[in-house]
Amino acid sequence: xxxxxxxxxxxxxxxxxxxxxxxxxFTVDEIKIEGLQRLPDGTLLNYLPIVVxxxxxxxxxxxxxxxxxKTGFFANVQFFRDNDALxxxxxxxxxxxxxxxxxxxxIDDDALKDALLDIGVTRGQIYNRSLLExxxxxxxxxxxxxxxxxxxxxxxxxxxDQNRVDISITISEGQVALIKHxxxxxxxxxxxxxxxxxxxxxVPSSWSLFSSIDEYSKPKLNGDLEKIxxxxxxxxxxxxxxxxxxxxITPDKQDIYVTVNVSEGDRYKISSSKLTGELVVNRRTMExxxxxxxxxxxxxxxxxxxxxxxxSQMGRIGYAFSEIxxxxxxxxxxxxxxxxxxxxxxEKFYVRRINIHGNDSTQDQVFRREMRLMEGSVLASNxxxxxxIRLQRLPYVETVNVDTVPVPGSSNQVDLKVSITExxxxxxxxxxxxxxxxxxxxxxxxxxxxxxxxxxxxxxxVNTDRANTIYSAAFTEPYYTIDGISRTVSxxxxxxxxxxxxxxxxxxxxxxxxxSYGVPLSEFNTxxxxxxxxxxxxxxSIINPSRDVTEFLEANDGQTAYTNVxxxxxxxxxxxxxxxxxxxGSQQTIGIxxxxxxxxxxxxxxxxxxxxxxGLTSATTLLLRSNLAYGSGYGQTDVLPFFERYFAxxxxxxxxxxxxxxxxxxxxxxFTIGGNMRVTGGVDYIFPIPxxxxxxxxxxxxLFFDIGNVFLDNFNTYNAPVGDNGFQAxxxxxxxxxxxxxxxxxxxxxxxxxxxxxxQTSGGNIANDPADFGDRIRRFQFSIGSFF
Numbered sequence: 001x002x003x004x005x006x007x008x009x010x011x012x013x014x015x016x017x018x019x020x021x022x023x024x025x026f027t028v029d030e031i032k033i034e035g036l037q038r039l040p041d042g043t044l045l046n047y048l049p050i051v052v053x054x055x056x057x058x059x060x061x062x063x064x065x066x067x068x069x070k071t072g073f074f075a076n077v078q079f080f081r082d083n084d085a086l087x088x089x090x091x092x093x094x095x096x097x098x099x100x101x102x103x104x105x106x107i108d109d110d111a112l113k114d115a116l117l118d119i120g121v122t123r124g125q126i127y128n129r130s131l132l133e134x135x136x137x138x139x140x141x142x143x144x145x146x147x148x149x150x151x152x153x154x155x156x157x158x159x160x161d162q163n164r165v166d167i168s169i170t171i172s173e174g175q176v177a178l179i180k181h182x183x184x185x186x187x188x189x190x191x192x193x194x195x196x197x198x199x200x201x202x203v204p205s206s207w208s209l210f211s212s213i214d215e216y217s218k219p220k221l222n223g224d225l226e227k228i229x230x231x232x233x234x235x236x237x238x239x240x241x242x243x244x245x246x247x248x249i250t251p252d253k254q255d256i257y258v259t260v261n262v263s264e265g266d267r268y269k270i271s272s273s274k275l276t277g278e279l280v281v282n283r284r285t286m287e288x289x290x291x292x293x294x295x296x297x298x299x300x301x302x303x304x305x306x307x308x309x310x311x312s313q314m315g316r317i318g319y320a321f322s323e324i325x326x327x328x329x330x331x332x333x334x335x336x337x338x339x340x341x342x343x344x345x346x347e348k349f350y351v352r353r354i355n356i357h358g359n360d361s362t363q364d365q366v367f368r369r370e371m372r373l374m375e376g377s378v379l380a381s382n383x384x385x386x387x388x389i390r391l392q393r394l395p396y397v398e399t400v401n402v403d404t405v406p407v408p409g410s411s412n413q414v415d416l417k418v419s420i421t422e423x424x425x426x427x428x429x430x431x432x433x434x435x436x437x438x439x440x441x442x443x444x445x446x447x448x449x450x451x452x453x454x455x456x457x458x459x460x461x462v463n464t465d466r467a468n469t470i471y472s473a474a475f476t477e478p479y480y481t482i483d484g485i486s487r488t489v490s491x492x493x494x495x496x497x498x499x500x501x502x503x504x505x506x507x508x509x510x511x512x513x514x515x516s517y518g519v520p521l522s523e524f525n526t527x528x529x530x531x532x533x534x535x536x537x538x539x540x541s542i543i544n545p546s547r548d549v550t551e552f553l554e555a556n557d558g559q560t561a562y563t564n565v566x567x568x569x570x571x572x573x574x575x576x577x578x579x580x581x582x583x584x585g586s587q588q589t590i591g592i593x594x595x596x597x598x599x600x601x602x603x604x605x606x607x608x609x610x611x612x613x614x615g616l617t618s619a620t621t622l623l624l625r626s627n628l629a630y631g632s633g634y635g636q637t638d639v640l641p642f643f644e645r646y647f648a649x650x651x652x653x654x655x656x657x658x659x660x661x662x663x664x665x666x667x668x669x670x671f672t673i674g675g676n677m678r679v680t681g682g683v684d685y686i687f688p689i690p691x692x693x694x695x696x697x698x699x700x701x702x703l704f705f706d707i708g709n710v711f712l713d714n715f716n717t718y719n720a721p722v723g724d725n726g727f728q729a730x731x732x733x734x735x736x737x738x739x740x741x742x743x744x745x746x747x748x749x750x751x752x753x754x755x756x757x758x759x760q761t762s763g764g765n766i767a768n769d770p771a772d773f774g775d776r777i778r779r780f781q782f783s784i785g786s787f788f
Contacts, residue, residue, distance in 0.1 A: 025055055025056065025057045026055070026056065026081065026084055027053065027054070027055045027056075027084065028050060028051070028052055028053065028054050028055075028056055028084065028085070028086045029052065029053075029083075029084040029085060030052065030084070030085040030086070031045070031048070031050070031051075031052060031085070031086050031088065032082065032085055032086070032087045032088070033045075033087075033088050033090070034087060034088070034089040034090070035089050035090040035091055035092070036090065036092065037092055037162065037163050038092060038095060038163070039073060039092060043073075044068070044073075044088065044090070047067055047068055047071050048064060048067070048068065048088065049063060049064050049067050050064050050086065056086065061079050064079070065077050065079065068088075068090070072093070072126055072128060073090075073092060073093060073126060074090045074091060074092060074093060075091045075092070075093050076090065076091040077089075077090050077091075078090075092163055093126045093127060093128060094126075094127045094159070094163045094164055094165045095124060095125065095126055095127060095163065095164050095165075096121065096122065096123055096124065096125050096126075096127050096164070096165060096166075096167060097123065097160055097164040097165060097166050098123055098166050098167070099113060099116065099121065099122065099123065099166075099167045099169065100166065100167070100168050100169065101169050101171060102168070102169070102170050102171070103170050103171040103172055103173065104171045104173060105173065106146065106148070106173055107142065107143070107146065107173075111142075112139065112142065112169075115138055115139065115141075115142045116135060116138060116139070118138070119131070119134045119135065119138050121134075121135050121138075121167070127157075127165050127167075132155055132157075135155060135167075135169075136153050136155065139151075139153050139169070139171070140153065143171075143173065144218070145217060145218040145219060146176070146217045146218075147176040147177045147215055147216035147217045147218075147256070148173050148174055148175075148176055148177075149174075149177050149249055149253040150174030150175060150177075150253045150254075151171065151172065151173055151174050152171070152172040152174070153169060153170070153171055153172075154169070154170045154171075155167060155168070155169050155170075156168045156170070174253075175254065176215045176216065176217075177215075177216050177249060177253060177254055177255065177256045178214045178215060178216065178254065178255060178256065179201055179202065179203060179213075179214045179215075179216050179255075179256045179257075179258060180203065180214075180255045180256065180257055181203065181257050181258070182196060182199070182201065182202060182203070182258045182259075182260070183257075183258065183259045183260070184196070184228075184259075184260045184262060185259060185260065185261045185262070186243070186261055186262040186263055186264065187262055187264060188264060189237075189264055189267075190231070190232075195228055195231065198224075198227045198228065198231050199224040199227060199228070200213065200220055200223060200224055200227075201213055201214070201216070201220055201221060201224050201258075202214065216247075216256045216258075221245075221247070221258065225242055225245065225260065228242065228260065228262065229242060230300065230301065232262075232264065233298075233299070233300035233301075234299045234300055234301045234302075235267070235297055235299070236267040236268050236269065236297035236298045236299070237264055237265050237266070237267055237268075237298075238265070238268050238298050238300075238328070238330065238337060239263075239265035239266065239268075240262070240263065240264055240265050241262070241263045241265070242260060242261070242262055243261045243262065243263055244260075244261045245258070245259070245260050245261070246258070246259040246261075266335050267297065267335065268297070268298045268330065268335050268336060268337045269295060269296065269297055269298065269335065269336050269337070270292055270293065270294055270295065270296050270297070270298055270336070270337055270338075270339060271294060271331065271334070271336035271337065271338045272294055272338045272339065273290050273292045273293065273294065273306075273339045273341070274338070274339070274340045274341065275287055275290065275310075275341045275343065276340060276341070276342050276343070277325075277341075277342040277343030277344055277345075278343055278344065278345055279343055280314060280317065280319060280343075280345045280348075281313050281314060281317065285313065286310060286313060286343070289306060289309035289310050289312075289313050290306045290309075290310070290341065291305055291306050291309070292306055292339055298328075298337050303326060303328075303339060306341065307324045307326060307341065310324045310341060310343065311323065311324050312381060312382070314343070314345050315380070315381030315382070316380050316381055316382045317348070317378065317380065318348040318349055318350070318378035318379055318380060319345040319346060319347075319348055319349070320349045320379045320380075320381055320384075320404065320414075321346050321347075321349065322343070322344065322345045322346055323344045323346065324341050324342065324343055324344070325341075325342040325344065326339065326340070326341060326342075327339070327340040327342065328340075347411060347412045348378065348412060349378070349379040349404075349412050349413065349414055350376065350377065350378055350379060350412060350413050350414075351373050351374070351375055351376065351377050351378075351379050351413075351414060351415075351416055352375065352376075352407050352410070352413045352414065352415050353375055353415045353416070354368065354371060354373070354374075354375055354415070354416045354418060355415060355416065355417050355418065356368065356418050356420065357417065357418065357419045357420065358419050358420040358421055358422065359420055359422065359453075360422060361396075361422055361425070361450065361453050362396065362420075362422060362450055362453045362455070363453045363454060363455075366450075366453065366454065366455040367391060367394075367418065367420065369479060369484075370387065370390040370391050370394065371387045371390075371391075371418075372384075372386045372387045372390065372523075373387055373416065379404070379414060384402060384416075386523060387402070388400050388402050389577055389578075391418070391420065392577065392578050393576070393577075393578050393579050394455075394579075395425070395449040395450075395579060395580065396422055396423060396424075396425035396449050396450040397420055397421070397422060397423065398421040398422060398423040399420070399421040400418070400419070400420055400421075401418075401419040402416060402417070402418050402419075403416070403417040403419070404416060404417075405417050425448060425449040425450035426446075426447065426448045426449070426450075427445075427446075427447045427448075427449075428444075428445070428446055428447075443461070443462065443463040443464065444461070444462050444463075445459065445460065445461035445462070445463075446458075446459065446460045446461070447459040447460075447461075455478050455479070456475070456476065456477055456478070457474075457475070457476040457478070458473075458474070458475050458476075459472075459473065459474045460472075460473050461473075466497075467496060467497045467498060468494065468495070468496050468497075469494070469495045469496075470492065470493070470494045470495075471492065471493045471494075472490070472491070472492035472493075473490065473491050473492070474488060474489065474490035474491075475488065475489050475490075476488040480517070483520075484520045485517055485518065485519050485520070486517065486518035487515065487516070487517050487518075488514075488515070488516050488517075488518075488530075489514075489515050490512070490513075490514045490515075490516075491511075491512070491513050491514075492511065492512045493509075493510070493511045494508070494509070494510045494511075495507075495508075495509050496508045496509075496510070498671075505540075505541040505544060505545055505546040505549065505666070505669060505671060506538060506539065506540050506541060506545075506546060506549045506642075506643075507538070507539040507540075507541070508536055508537065508538050508539070508643055509536070509537045509539075510534065510535060510536040510537070510643075511534070511535050511536075512532060512533070512534045512535075512566075513532050513533045513534075514530055514531070514532030514533075514566065514568070515530055515531060515532060516528055516529065516530025516531075516568065517529050517530065524573055524574055524575050525571070525572070525573050526571070526572045526574070527569070527570075527571055527572075528568070528569060528570045528571075528572065528591070529568070529569050530567070530568045530569070531565070531566065531567055531568070532565075532566045532568070533563070533564070533565060533566065534563070534564045534566055534595075535561070535562070535563050535564075536561070536562050536643065537560060537561045537562075538553070538560045538561070538562075538643070539560065540553060540560075544668065544669055546666050546668070546669070546671065546673065547666065547667070547668060548642050548666060548673050549642060552639075552641065552642055555638065556601075559600070562599075562600035562601050563599070563600055564595040564596070564599035564600055564601055565595065565596040565599050566593065566594070566595055566596070566599075567593075567594050567595075567596060568591065568592065568593045568594070569591060569592055570589055570590065570591030570592070571589070571590055571591070572587070572588065572589040573586075573587070573588045573589075574586075574587045574588075575587075576611075576613065580743070581697070581700055582611075582613050582621075583613055583615050583621040583686070584613050584614075584615050584621075585613055586610065586611065586612040586613065587609075587610070587611045587612075588608075588609070588610045589607070589608070589609045589610075590606075590607070590608045590609075591606065591607050592604060592605070592606045592607075593605045593606075597635055601633075601637050601641055602633060602634050602635035602636055602637040603631060603632065603633045603634065603637050603639075603640050603641060603644065604631060604632065604634060605629065605630070605631035605640070605644065606629065606630055606631070607627070607628065607629040607630075608626075608627075608628045608629075609626070609627050609628075610624070610625060610626045610627075611623065611624075611625045612624045612625070619687065619688050619695075620685070620686060620687045620688075621685075621686040621687075622683070622684070622685055622686070623683065623684040623685075623686060623702075624681075624683055625681055625682055625683075625684070626680070626681040627653075627678065627679075627680045627681065627708075628678070628679055629646055629677065629678040630676065630677045630678075631644060631645070631646070631676045631677075632676060632713075639676070639713070640676040642673065642674070645673070645674030645675055645676060645710070645712070646663075646674055646675055646676070646677070646678035646710050647659075647660035647662070647663065647672065647674050647675075647678075647710060648660070648662040648663060648678055648680055648708050648709055648710045649661040649662040649733075649776075650778075650781065651750065651752055651781040651782070651783060653680045653706070653708055654680060654706045654707065654708045654709070654733055654734070654735060655704065655706050655735055655737060655739070655752045655754040655781060656706070656735035656737060656754030656755060656756040656759075656777065656778065656779055657733060657735065657756065657759070657775060657776065657777065657778065658776035658777065658778040659778070660672060660674075661775065661776040662708070662709050662710060662733055662775070663675045663709060663710035663711065663712070663717055664710070664711070664712045664715045664716065664717050673712070673715075674710060674712070675710035675711045675712040675715075675717075676711075676712055676713055677710065677711045677712070677713075677726070677727055678708070678709075678710045678711075679708055679709060679710075679711070679727065679732065680706070680707070680708030680709075681706075681707055681708060682704055682705050682706040682707060682708075683704065683705045684702040684703070684704045684705075684739070685702060685703045685704075686700055686701070686702045687701055687702070687703075688701070689701060698742060698743040699740070699741070699742045699743075700740070700741045700742075701738070701739070701740055702738070702739045702740075702741075703736070703737075703738055703739075704736065704737060704738070704739055704752075704754075705734065705735075705736045706734060706735050706736070706754070707732050707733070707734040707735075708732060708733065708734075709731055709732050709733050711726050711727045711728065711731070712725075712726070713725065713726050714726070716728075717731045733756070733757075733758060733759065733775065734756075734757040734758055735754040735755060735756045735757055736754065736755055736757065737752055737753050737754035737755055737779075738752070738753055739751065739752040739753075740752075749782070749783075750782060750783045751780075751781075751782045752780070752781050752782070753779055753780050754779055754781075755779065756775070756777055756779075759774070759775040759777060760774055760775050761774040761775075
């Protein structure tokens with residue numbers, strides 16, 4: 001077929017040279033497309049302003065070429081006539097196969113790719129050389145915002161087959177520009193020092209060797225400006241404004257000078273706080289949520305708090321999308337502000353369906369039974385929040401997100417989309433080490449927190465060291481009844497040679513069987529009740545027996561084997577937001593373990609344990625903890641049996657001191673004999689890993705202070721004056737240090753390094769004691785485990 005070429009003139013259209021042949025007008029009977037590789041024919045035809053049956057001339061051809069170039073898909077466009085067929089020949093622009101970064105360390109690849117996505121540079125998009133300049137400018141903007149003004153960016157294009165290209169970006173990040181001075185202009189009420197103390201940015205002191213507060217970044221500066229604004233707005237200066245901010249950089253792009261111009265304005269008091277609108281909750285209840293009071297200085301934070309509290313109060317009865325509109329009426333003459341809270345409850349919402357997502361290993365009902373909202377119930381915001389917390393507290397849940405999805409066609413119904421990220425529920429714990437006192441240590445344990453996806457818990461453990469061999473097993477059904485009563489059955493056997501731990505001088509073989517029930521009294525309160533059977537056989541040492549042991553056996557007519565029926569009970573109040581790495585709430589437990597009257601031995605042990613978490617910032621937490629315990633005999637037993645005594649010292653009580661090394665000692669051999677009273681406590685300041693932009697949630701660092709000891713009635717603690725028996729506050733040992741807990745891919749790792757404060761050296765009050773070597777110090781301590 002003869003092709004009639006239509007090249008009579010050359011035009012430049014949108015920066016492209018295009019050849020067009022002049023010919024007679026004709027009517028298009030067919031459109032032929034040539035040169036497409038990736039795009040389908042339909043895409044080109046969709047943009048082509050000519051269809052079969054249209055008469056065409058030179059003007060229409062020129063317009064059609066212009067429209068195809070505008071798409072950005074083509075590097076060249078030509079039109080030909082083949083009899084009455086219109087031939088469109090194109091050359092596609094290459095597509096981006098991949099974008100690779102090298103040299104970037106402060107900003108990861110994903111963040112840079114997200115920035116380039118905003119300007120259309122991403123895998124699969126059409127490549128245009130004009131994008132390179134935009135690409136460079138965008139990356140410079142990202143680095144400039146982080147204070148990296150010396151950044152250098154180089155791009156290289158590699159052509160690939162199938163009309164594709166790779167973009168390689170080499171980045172030399174340079175150094176962060178440092179803030180040399182921050183100048184605040186216009187502040188008369190509050191001095192520069194007061195305002196600068198509020199900022200995250202600044203000039204570090206000469207002794208702050210590792211401070212990063214002088215590293216400039218635009219987001220950090222914007223946050224600091226908001227802190228200045230909040231400081232004034234929370235102290236009555238309702239018309240405070242930041243008029244301008246100037247950031248100057250030295251020619252070498254190393255030093256930053258910041259000037260902030262402010263206008264303080266006058267100070268205003270609150271003249272009244274009124275509540276109006278549609279009140280769906282009792283007025284007195286609603287007004288009690290308002291914390292702004294007449295006569296107070298105006299405070300934006302208190303006003304915002306009041307707004308949230310009022311909305312939450314309406315949300316508790318189903319008005320989940322209620323709104324409080326705030327209207328401040330300023331009296332310039334009196335310098336007062338009248339606040340009006342206008343309630344707009346909207347519609348009451350109901351839950352249509354609850355959809356669980358992400359539970360690949362766990363049965364649906366395991367999560368549904370933790371929900372405090374049911375399908376068909378009112379969408380109560382407090383129950384929704386509580387449901388999320390209960391799910392988050394499950395040991396086999398990593399994260400929980402709950403979204404309310406409107407139901408199409410309904411104005412007052414939502415579906416709850418519960419998205420759960422599960423974590424490994426099984427753990428295999430193994431530990432090994434060496435101690436001068438205990439020798440080779442080894443323990444192995446198998447725990448499944450979510451057996452077969454049912455939420456049931458099974459644990460099997462074996463612990464051995466030079467002094468102990470312990471076998472234990474426990475099974476917990478968290479929902480033994482439909483009401484949420486749990487049941488735990490546990491069994492353990494122990495062979496113990498206490499002398500090898502330098503704990504008294506005896507051997508025992510013991511076994512315990514226990515069944516306990518957890519009864520939920522409310523969302524936060526649980527009552528635990530249990531019973532069991534215990535057996536112990538005592539073998540006193542033939543060589544150098546402990547006086548403590550021989551006196552106990554003599555008091556019991558030389559009997560060495562004892563069988564006891566045990567009872568136990570506890571009450572727990574737990575408001576923690578999660579069971580692992582909590583950062584809010586508290587846990588308090590008071591409990592008692594005792595043997596039944598008429599058992600071979602009659603005694604009891606009581607305990608009180610508290611852990612309280614305070615969120616200081618979004619990333620730091622303060623933990624206050626205490627552990628008090630006391631035991632004694634009753635009925636036919638005068639004292640707490642020596643094998644039931646408490647011990648202290650080690651990574652879980654008072655760090656820096658060797659395990660079980662604190663408290664009274666045998667005057668004959670210096671062995672620790674334990675006590676019938678334990679007092680331990682401490683403070684932890686928990687913080688994320690420093691110098692890391694996004695610290696992993698699986699790691700927790702803390703600075704700690706530990707204090708504690710054990711005491712024995714009618715017996716003095718080691719190095720206490722003779723006659724100072726029982727509890728003596730001045731005998732509490734203490735330490736401080738740093739601790740790291742990491743839920744690692746190979747399991748939970750715990751490390752601590754401690755410095756003792758008031759440890760006692762040798763030369764105590766144990767007369768003629770050759771083993772009087774002082775407190776046993778163990779500054780570095782650790783435990784290891786692994787997950788499967």
